[in-house]
Amino acid sequence: MEITLELIVFLILAVFMSVCSILAVTTKRILRSATYLLFVLFGTAGIYFQLNYSFLGAVQLLIYAGGITVLYVFSILLTSSQGDKAEKLKNSKMLAGFITTLAGLGICLFITLKNNYLPSYFEHGELELRTIGHALMSGDKYGYILPFEVISILLLACIIGGILIARKR
Numbered sequence: 001m002e003i004t005l006e007l008i009v010f011l012i013l014a015v016f017m018s019v020c021s022i023l024a025v026t027t028k029r030i031l032r033s034a035t036y037l038l039f040v041l042f043g044t045a046g047i048y049f050q051l052n053y054s055f056l057g058a059v060q061l062l063i064y065a066g067g068i069t070v071l072y073v074f075s076i077l078l079t080s081s082q083g084d085k086a087e088k089l090k091n092s093k094m095l096a097g098f099i100t101t102l103a104g105l106g107i108c109l110f111i112t113l114k115n116n117y118l119p120s121y122f123e124h125g126e127l128e129l130r131t132i133g134h135a136l137m138s139g140d141k142y143g144y145i146l147p148f149e150v151i152s153i154l155l156l157a158c159i160i161g162g163i164l165i166a167r168k169r
Contacts, residue, residue, distance in 0.1 A: 006050065009046075009050060010047070010050060013043050013046045013047055013050070014043075016039070016043050017039075017040050017043035017044065020036045020037075020039040020040045020043065021036070021040050023036045024036035024037045024040065030076050031073065031076055031077075034069060034072045034073050034076060037069060037072070038065055038069045041060060041061075041064045041065040041068075041069065042061070042065055044060055044064075045057045045058075045060035045061045045064075045065060048060055055129060055132060071155070071158075071159070074162075075158070075159075075162045078162050078163070078165075078166040079162055079165050079166055136148070
């Protein structure tokens with residue numbers, strides 16, 4: 001296997017995302033957890049840009065790293081008091097989380113090893129923006145307008161719920 005600059009950048013991004021993911025789950029402070037999530041989303045955008053998927057990278061930065069993380073931080077600051085820490089988990093919950101993690105890892109390895117993911121099957125680069133736009137906004141069988149609308153209603157319900165919880169205090 002030849003070591004290229006592309007491979008080195010991918011490995012750096014993968015290690016960065018793995019460390020930030022673990023820190024997001026294990027940290028005691030909720031605001032720090034949201035910050036680590038932001039770093040993971042930045043790393044994901046970096047991988048999209050490395051694959052020459054500039055549209056997906058831009059969407060990842062604008063919507064997820066920008067909008068969703070700001071929504072999380074806004075919700076955390078609205079609903080939690082200063083210095084809130086996560087409560088200590090019981091050993092049974094830690095064991096259940098560990099077993100679930102191992103099961104998820106097993107499923108991912110099974111699917112990865114069972115199927116042939118040869119590089120020749122994948123096209124490098126992205127589609128035209130017109131094609132992506134028509135696929136996103138069409139109501140056809142493979143269109144994404146309905147999931148887009150459902151997610152927007154879900155986010156609206158989350159915002160209203162956060163405001164209602166904050167007003168009760």
